[in-house]
Amino acid sequence: xxxxxxxxxxxxxxxxxxxxxxxxxxxxxxxxxxxxxxxxxxxxxxxxxxxxxxxxxxxxxxxxxxxxxxxxxxxxxxxxxxxxxxxxxxxxxxxxxxxxxxxxxxxxxxxxxxxxxxxxxxxxxxxxxxxxxxxxxxxxxxxxxxxxxxxxxxxxxxxxxxxxxxxxxxxxxxxxxxxxxxxxxxxxxxxxxxxxxxxxxxxxxxxxxxxxxxxxxxxxxxxxxxxxxxxxxxxxxxxxxxxxxxxxxxxxxxxxxxxxxxxxxxxxxxxxxxxxxxxxxxxxxxxxxxxxxxxxxxxxxxxxxxxxxxxxxxxxxxxxxxxxxxxxxxxxxxxxxxxxxxxxxxxxxxxxxxxxxxxxxxxxxxxxxxxxxxxxxxxxxxxxxxxxxxxxxxxxxxxxxxxxxxxxxxxxxxxxxxxxxxxxxxxxxxxxxxxxxxxxxxxxxxxxxxxxxxxxxxxxxxxxxxxxxxxxxxxxxxxxxxxxxxxxxxxxxxxxxxxxxxxxxxxxxxxxxxxxxxxxxxxxxxxxxxxxxxxxxxxxxxxxxxxxxxxxxxxxxxxxxxxxxxxx
Numbered sequence: 001x002x003x004x005x006x007x008x009x010x011x012x013x014x015x016x017x018x019x020x021x022x023x024x025x026x027x028x029x030x031x032x033x034x035x036x037x038x039x040x041x042x043x044x045x046x047x048x049x050x051x052x053x054x055x056x057x058x059x060x061x062x063x064x065x066x067x068x069x070x071x072x073x074x075x076x077x078x079x080x081x082x083x084x085x086x087x088x089x090x091x092x093x094x095x096x097x098x099x100x101x102x103x104x105x106x107x108x109x110x111x112x113x114x115x116x117x118x119x120x121x122x123x124x125x126x127x128x129x130x131x132x133x134x135x136x137x138x139x140x141x142x143x144x145x146x147x148x149x150x151x152x153x154x155x156x157x158x159x160x161x162x163x164x165x166x167x168x169x170x171x172x173x174x175x176x177x178x179x180x181x182x183x184x185x186x187x188x189x190x191x192x193x194x195x196x197x198x199x200x201x202x203x204x205x206x207x208x209x210x211x212x213x214x215x216x217x218x219x220x221x222x223x224x225x226x227x228x229x230x231x232x233x234x235x236x237x238x239x240x241x242x243x244x245x246x247x248x249x250x251x252x253x254x255x256x257x258x259x260x261x262x263x264x265x266x267x268x269x270x271x272x273x274x275x276x277x278x279x280x281x282x283x284x285x286x287x288x289x290x291x292x293x294x295x296x297x298x299x300x301x302x303x304x305x306x307x308x309x310x311x312x313x314x315x316x317x318x319x320x321x322x323x324x325x326x327x328x329x330x331x332x333x334x335x336x337x338x339x340x341x342x343x344x345x346x347x348x349x350x351x352x353x354x355x356x357x358x359x360x361x362x363x364x365x366x367x368x369x370x371x372x373x374x375x376x377x378x379x380x381x382x383x384x385x386x387x388x389x390x391x392x393x394x395x396x397x398x399x400x401x402x403x404x405x406x407x408x409x410x411x412x413x414x415x416x417x418x419x420x421x422x423x424x425x426x427x428x429x430x431x432x433x434x435x436x437x438x439x440x441x442x443x444x445x446x447x448x449x450x451x452x453x454x455x456x457x458x459x460x461x462x463x464x465x466x467x468x469x470x471x472x473x474x475x476x477x478x479x480x481x482x483x484x485x486x487x488x489x490x491x492x493x494x495x496x497x498x499x500x501x502x503x504x505x506x507x508x509x510x511x512x513x514x515x516x517x518x519x520x521x522x523x524x525x526x527x528x529x530x531x532x533x534x535x536x537x538x539x540x541x542x543x544x545x546x547x548x549x550x551x552x553x554x555x556x557x558x559x560x561x562x563x564x565x566x567x568x
Contacts, residue, residue, distance in 0.1 A: 004459040004563050006543065008494065011035040011463075019044055026474050031463040032481065032491050048480040050247040052224070058205040061198070062187040063180035067141075067164045068205045070179060074139045075107045082137035085113045085303065086122055086144045086195070087294030089287045093233030094143035094166070094199040096306035097226055100261075101203040103307075105210065105217045110135050111307065113299040116365060123149035123165075123176075128156055137161060141202075144195025147183050148172040166198045170422075192240045196233030197248065200226070228256035228264055229306065235279045236287035241485035249483045253277055263305040266318035275550070279483045289318075292325035295365030331363050335370045339384060340377065347378065349455070354408065354446030355382045356439040358393045358430075362386035368396035368425070379455050381405060381446055383428070391432035392417065399424045402453045403446060411445040412438055459563040461543050462491040467519040475546060475557060490545050497539045497567045506532055516542060516559060524549065527561035539567035 011034040020030035022041040030044075038044040046054075058064055074081050081102060085095030095111050102109040112135060114120065114127035122145035131140065139162050146153070146165035153163045153176040162179040171185055182202060184193050193201070203223065210218025231252020234245050241249055256277050259265055268274075271285040290302040297320075305317035339357045346352070355374060367384040374382035375398040385395025399405045405426045409419045415438040419428035430438050484490040495518055504514035512527040512535070525544065542564055549558035 004457045004565075006459045006461055006494070006541075006563070006565070008461040008464065009035045012039070015039045025477055026469055028463040028465045028469055028493065029474070029477050029481070029491075035462065036488070047242075047246075050250050052247060052251055055204075055244055055247060058201040058208070060187065061182050061184055061201055063182050064202070064205050067166075067180035067182055067202060068209050070139065070162060070164060071102070071107075071141070071206060072209065075102070075105055078108055079138045080136060081107050081109045081139045081141060082131055082135050083109060083111050084123060084127075084131060084140050084142040084145070085111065085299075087113055087116050087299035088144075089236035089290045089294075090195040090233045091144040092290055092294070092299060092302045092306065093229050093236075094195040095303055097196060097199045097203060097229050097233075098141060098143055098166075099303075099307050100226065100229075101206065101221070104221050105206065105215075110137070111300070111303050113294075113303055116294060116299070122146065123152045125152050125155050128152045132156065132159055132161065139164070142166060143199050144168070146176055146178065147181065147185075148174070149176050150174050152176070153178050166195070166202055168193050168195050168198050192243065192245060194234050194237035194239045194245075196230050196237075197239070197245060200230045200248065224251065224255060225260050227252035227254075228259050228261070231256065232264075232282050232286055232290075235282040235483075235485055236291070238283075238486050240487035241279070241483055242487050246483065246488070249279065249485070253279070253282075253483060256282075261306065262311050262314040263308055263317065266311075266314040267305065267321065269315075270318045270322040279485050283485070288328075289321040289325045292328040293321055295369075296328050296331065296363060297324045328366060332366050332369050332373075335359075335362055335366060335384070336373050339370055339374050343374070343378065352443060353380055353450045354442040354444075355380050356385070356442055357383070358385040358387050358395065358435055360387045362395075364394060368398070371396045371398040374398075375400060379457055380450070381408065383442065385428075385430065387435070391435075393430040393435050395428065397421070397426045397428060400450075400455070402455075403449055408442060408445045408449075412441040415441065459543050460489075460492060461494040463493060465493045465495055467495065467521045467523075470521075470523065470546065470557065472557065475548065478546060492543050492545055492562050494541060494543045496541045498542050499539055500535070504532060504535065512561075516540075523559050524556055525559040525561055527564065530561065530564075534564075536564065536566040541565050541567050 011031045015034045016027060016030045019034060020027045023045060033044045038047050083095045083098045085091040099109055099111050112131045119127040123142050140156060141164045143166050145167055147167040147169050156163050165176055165178040165181045167183045182198060207218045207221050231249045234249050239245055267286055273281050293299050293301050301317055301320060308314050342357055343355055364386050371382045371384040379400055381399040381403045383395060383397045385393040387393045397405050404423045409428060415430055415434040417429040417431050419426060421427055498516045498518045501515040501517045501522055504512050507513050510529050512530045512532060514525050516523045516525045543562040544559040547558045547560045549556050
């Protein structure tokens with residue numbers, strides 16, 4: 001029996017009917033568009049048919065002209081350029097994109113990604129120092145980091161090294177005194193771009209100027225060839241898939257089907273991806289394999305995969321990433337099981353609002369994923385930490401919509417050596433001997449804000465459908481709303497008063513396959529992680545996503561169940 005409250009999104013009925021008539025859409029799909037703000041036919045058509053020509057001029061971003069001029073001077077002079085990335089998917093794809101573009105333009109270019117455990121996040125002084133020693137660049141181009149790295153940029157400048165920062169993170173009180181700082185948050189427009197989106201803008205600008213100057217290297221580059229790299233980083237960084245991000249991902253998915261990069265093709269092969277590709281494959285199959293070496297391995301291996309032109313190296317790197325991801329999943333599963341067991345041993349929803357679990361030996365590269373799982377399971381802010389030898393604890397926090405993590409951590413700052421992040425995700429270090437006091441104070445801080453909040457889980461439903469609505473024509477129209485992701489989630493439909501036909505069966509030990517009937521029609525359905533004992537008797541209401549399912553050469557529409565409740 002479902003414990004979720006169903007929230008069926010509303011939309012103006014007149015606007016829905018008008019949009020459905022004008023652009024010949026099924027009413028439920030028009031309902032989704034109207035509820036997401038696309039009421040006018042032209043806007044809805046623009047959303048469903050994004051065009052590369054609608055991308056904005058890259059020179060709208062601050063300091064772009066200075067950066068492009070400096071990079072072209074470095075190319076012409078044969079200077080060594082280091083592209084300084086970061087260890088997550090956005091950072092790796094950003095670095096891979098700029099390296100490939102600069103290489104195609106004739107630059108002497110090398111890549112660098114810091115070590116997560118020894119050098120920390122982003123453009124740290126330790127990482128900059130190793131970069132200077134190992135590569136001796138005269139120009140560093142950072143991607144997905146550097147906006148607030150004041151001391152690190154100043155350190156590089158002491159060695160007469162220019163730094164161009166490309167980034168998308170929020171500027172602090174002091175920003176880095178870089179030669180050029182390209183960050184959409186410092187200008188107007190493009191605020192939702194991720195790191196690889198900003199890197200794409202720099203690439204576009206470099207090629208635009210190169211073509212204006214009739215440079216052969218720039219004339220030979222087709223930026224569409226690189227959009228699969230851009231799409232991977234954009235989806236993995238969970239930025240809104242609207243506006244320019246939507247354009248880049250839509251065309252990047254098309255490009256990925258016939259990618260020209262041997263590393264990307266090898267990554268698809270080890271992930272078992274064939275046929276039509278969507279954002280699911282990027283976010284849950286390709287992205288995690290790159291993230292894995294950033295969390296528990298060597299992130300430069302992922303960068304080598306995306307920049308190599310050697311088929312043997314690509315296959316070997318892809319297999320290594322695949323093995324590392326399996327290891328990461330095993331570590332994550334053990335940590336999550338331990339965390340769930342500890343919390344289940346004491347959890348009282350009326351008393352416990354901020355959840356903190358810390359253990360010796362827990363891998364610092366996996367704490368963030370486990371914190372996300374804990375937060376989702378209990379619908380509470382969660383902190384997962386590893387305890388160091390000196391008794392301090394370091395880890396990651398993930399939150400729920402009603403709770404600002406930074407405010408909560410600020411209320412406990414007497415116990416903290418350091419913390420930082422944003423409302424929904426943060427990192428922290430607890431001082432030695434302060435863990436128990438921190439747990440108590442964090443729960444108190446969370447309780448103040450959450451005790452009066454409704455923390456019961458919610459099932460969002462985008463629109464109601466009737467049995468006669470669901471067919472292949474409906475599914476083809478639905479596909480025009482892709483790519484799905486942040487701020488454009490895959491629609492969840494609801495059909496009321498359905499019945500189970502025949503006997504449901506359990507597959508894969510914990511998934512339920514069943515046939516659902518309504519108004520004389522039968523629908524194949526699957527409910528992941530759904531116990532047979534939870535299935536209500538009699539008529540049921542079903543919330544589901546509509547999927548295309550292929551099995552042994554047979555293709556059918558399938559209801560991917562999100563929730564089931566007794567019919568209202």
